Amino acid sequence: MTMATLSIIVLAALLAATLIPGFDLGLGALAAAFLLGLAAGVPTNDVTGFFPADFFVLIVGITALFAVAQLNGTLDWLLDVLLRAAGGRLVLIALAPFAIGAVLTAAGTLPAAATAIVSPIALGFAARYRISPMLAAVLGVTGIISGLLSPLAVYGVTARSLSDKLGIDLPGSAPVTFLAGGLLAGLVVCAGCLVAGRFTGGIPRGRASVPATAAPLAPGTTDPAGPAPASGTAEPAARSDSTGLESAPGTTTSGAASGDTASGATSGTATVTIAPTAAATRDPGSGTRAFTLLCMAAVVVLSVGFDMNVGYLGLTAALVLQLAFRLPLGAIVSRIPWNVVLLIGGLLTYVGLMQHLGAFKQISELLGVAGSPLLSLLVLCYVAGITSFAASSIAVFATVMPLLPPLVAAGVSPVGGVLAVALASVLVDLNPLGITGGLILGAAEPSARARLFRQLLVYGLISIVVAPVLTWAAFGWW
Numbered sequence: 437m438t439m440a441t442l443s444i445i446v447l448a449a450l451l452a453a454t455l456i457p458g459f460d461l462g463l464g465a466l467a468a469a470f471l472l473g474l475a476a477g478v479p480t481n482d483v484t485g486f487f488p489a490d491f492f493v494l495i496v497g498i499t500a501l502f503a504v505a506q507l508n509g510t511l512d513w514l515l516d517v518l519l520r521a522a523g524g525r526l527v528l529i530a531l532a533p534f535a536i537g538a539v540l541t542a543a544g545t546l547p548a549a550a551t552a553i554v555s556p557i558a559l560g561f562a563a564r565y566r567i568s569p570m571l572a573a574v575l576g577v578t579g580i581i582s583g584l585l586s587p588l589a590v591y592g593v594t595a596r597s598l599s600d601k602l603g604i605d606l607p608g609s610a611p612v613t614f615l616a617g618g619l620l621a622g623l624v625v626c627a628g629c630l631v632a633g634r635f636t637g638g639i640p641r642g643r644a645s646v647p648a649t650a651a652p653l654a655p656g657t658t659d660p661a662g663p664a665p666a667s668g669t670a671e672p673a674a675r676s677d678s679t680g681l682e683s684a685p686g687t688t689t690s691g692a693a694s695g696d697t698a699s700g701a702t703s704g705t706a707t708v709t710i711a712p713t714a715a716a717t718r719d720p721g722s723g724t725r726a727f728t729l730l731c732m733a734a735v736v737v738l739s740v741g742f743d744m745n746v747g748y749l750g751l752t753a754a755l756v757l758q759l760a761f762r763l764p765l766g767a768i769v770s771r772i773p774w775n776v777v778l779l780i781g782g783l784l785t786y787v788g789l790m791q792h793l794g795a796f797k798q799i800s801e802l803l804g805v806a807g808s809p810l811l812s813l814l815v816l817c818y819v820a821g822i823t824s825f826a827a828s829s830i831a832v833f834a835t836v837m838p839l840l841p842p843l844v845a846a847g848v849s850p851v852g853g854v855l856a857v858a859l860a861s862v863l864v865d866l867n868p869l870g871i872t873g874g875l876i877l878g879a880a881e882p883s884a885r886a887r888l889f890r891q892l893l894v895y896g897l898i899s900i901v902v903a904p905v906l907t908w909a910a911f912g913w914w
Contacts, residue, residue, distance in 0.1 A: 439476040440795040446472060465782035469789050476793060486788025487781055491871050495878050496772055497750030498552040503771035504757045510728040530567055530575055530639050533558035534626055537579030542586040549739045549746040550580045551872050555879035568638035569884045570891040573876045574629050577866045582622025584862060585614040595854050598837045604850045617855040617911055731757055773878040780874030809846040813853055813912050817860035817904035824861045825900055833861040852914030856907045863903035867896025
């Protein structure tokens, strides 16, 4: 048995061990990486080098920035503005993260940066208006995927440059076709989510009401009404399940059934009025809002327009705001989801070691590419989907693309082939084993994280089976 094969078996064992009460997946992955490195003769310093430092900076920086925005009331005010723009319609509220994500990535924002921006908005709406956190996460990430193949986006640029380099002759309309294909795939997933949300209660029926704003809070004070916990808020009575994610006892997740009513709503009616949490009634004051929004806008502009690191930008903006408004530092640090950092950091360290040992290359070789051109394209889509589940999607896409030219020469549509492989690589991104999943978990309420982790894992495993065949069937003939 090779070390690559052993690493695959150990990963499967780690995931199975999450069924054991009290097992922490992040700690288990770090220990497994250490022991497997010893067995494979990989120096411990090299194993440590697989720890995703960029992920650490990204999630800490962004969650710190949005923690400040929530502490001073700006985030709640911003959600109210979006609520008014949607006319209180919960369906339109649920679609807001999809639209924001699509616009950001279509304009050239890197997927991780777009996820970091969209996640707090999507999960903030979920927590306040009893929208399913899983549904909000899927809609937000699907929007991000929808814009990834635009002429300005990283995937669109990579697809065209790799095609030229590999001798795949694309028509002049290919950039528009790539964008249309990504948007079509995203809209189909979005429509399916909305239908499922209506039937399962993931999106409550009726409209949300926006309460009158209260007087602004003084700097450093807390809301006597008891604001809802921000992402990463530590709770003394929290328990930990097998994933290592905290879950407060006696609490329910944000995805309540549509029959739930807010205070004062009439039970038994077909529709309800969903009232926001008490934290949403705070008015931070125009000066506080303006400066906070200016800092948040600077983070977006500098990360999108000047390709600066969004994590470091978030940390810097959070520090400036904390000093400007004299916010308690402990309240900000406690809202950083350290358990999520441990979980995803440990998993990505182990996955990095697996890549070093050639585990994903072995998976690709086992699947192989054989048979008719269209059947070979289907196998290629599965290679991309399976390896992207726990690895960088853009790296997998670039690795798999060199296998496409022989299929194009055999009769596969060049545009359709590139689209199918690209979308098969990215549609499996929404799982808890990567940076996207980590950012989603970090933005969720602590009481919802354990359940959301399991839902993301199930969604990701199902997407491995379903996404490649659907992208092949939809775009292989384009």
